[in-house]
Amino acid sequence: MSATPTRDYVTGTTLAAEMASFSSPAEQPEVAAPVKVGDHFPESEQLPQLKELNGRPAMITFLRHCGCPFAEKTFQTFRHLSDLHPDVLFLAISHSNPSDTDEWVVSVGGTGDVLVTTDPARTLYAAWGLGFSSFWANMGPMTLWKALKLGQEELIYNRPTKSGYRWQTAGSFAVDADGVVRWAYVSTGAADVANFEDGLRAVGKPSEELKKKTRRSSERRSIDRRSSDQRRSGEQQSGEQQSSEQQG
Secondary structure (H helix, E strand, O other): OOOOOOOOOOHHHHHHHHHHHOOOOOOOOOOOOOOOOOOOOOOOOOHHHOOOOOOOOOOEOOOOOOOOOHHHHHHHHHHHHHOOOOOOOOEEEOOOHHHHHHHHHOOOOOOOOOOOEEEEOOOHHHHOOOOOOOOOHHHOHHHHHHHHHHHHHHOOOOOOOOOOOEEEEEHHHOOOOOOOOEEEEEOOOOOOOOOHHHHHHHOOOOHHHHHHHHHHHHHHHHHHHHHHHEEEEEEHHHHHHHHHHHOO
16 A cells, blocks of 8 residues: 655764765675576575465566665556556565665555565675666766756655665566566666566566557447448448338
């Protein structure tokens, strides 16, 4: 169930954590090659949900740190699509710690139908091939401009970062009911938000826009059939009238 997002502000108590998000951890997990289409998903005890899909496909998104405006945009889009596709498992993974993740999720409107799990050690991120990215990819002028634009157009702003790392790469995947990856998207920078509708199409779930187009096409065909039936009916009545007049 979703709620109205709220605003948070950096305070003196969160400033230290904010600065820590710019650092790199002393211990880094070994990052595997990025998961690609055709691979079976990397199995892990941290994701028991993927072991019991029960005939459902799954959408998985690995988020940037809680507080990032692009993580918020990603999560809101993900949550919206989860409402539209109840027959798909939506799983979001955060590398911020559990309490900070819970607080952030509430502040951005709640979980909706999304299952949220945390991976502060980033071992899941590493297993799916998601390591750290560069300073330029995260703090370059284009990224900062897109963050400003996101705030102006959608009122999504930077929130306090209480845990997590700004350099962690985000990524998203679609897995079919057999556990095979059918769509993989590794973000090239902080502002690179995945198009989840591509992933839904890859597992046979039409996007919201495609559904609308299909409905419009079906409605047009229905109108065309009615018009054709009316023309035939009119032509038939006209023919019967002419025949009656000739007989008279």
